[in-house]
Amino acid sequence: MSYITRRALSTLIPPKVASPSGLGAAADAARMQRVVSFYEKLPRGAAPEVKAKGLLGRYQAKYFGKNPSATPLIHAIAALLIIGYAQNYYFHLRHHKNNAH
DSSP: OOHHHHHHHHHHSOOOSOOHHHHSSHHHHHHHHHHHHHHHHSOOSSOOOOOOOHHHHHHHHHHSSSSOOSHHHHHHHHHHHHHHHHHHHHHTGGGGSSOOO
């Protein structure tokens, strides 16, 4: 087996945290106690659900969260229509406001 293959396989296999030979030795017992105390402090169970903050975060939580819907598509179409009309009014329709023929 080449060095590169051994190196690649060694990254896939986790190191031995607890081995039967290391449990009885005094030097390894202190190390094992640190490892055990580290894992005891880790939180258990599912992570708490994060509350959405800000206007965009609440919008995403409402329409893209657990129950996604097509409402953002309708909002985008309405926004484009409003912006398009505002541009038409500004660039064209405002000139014809008082010129009724």
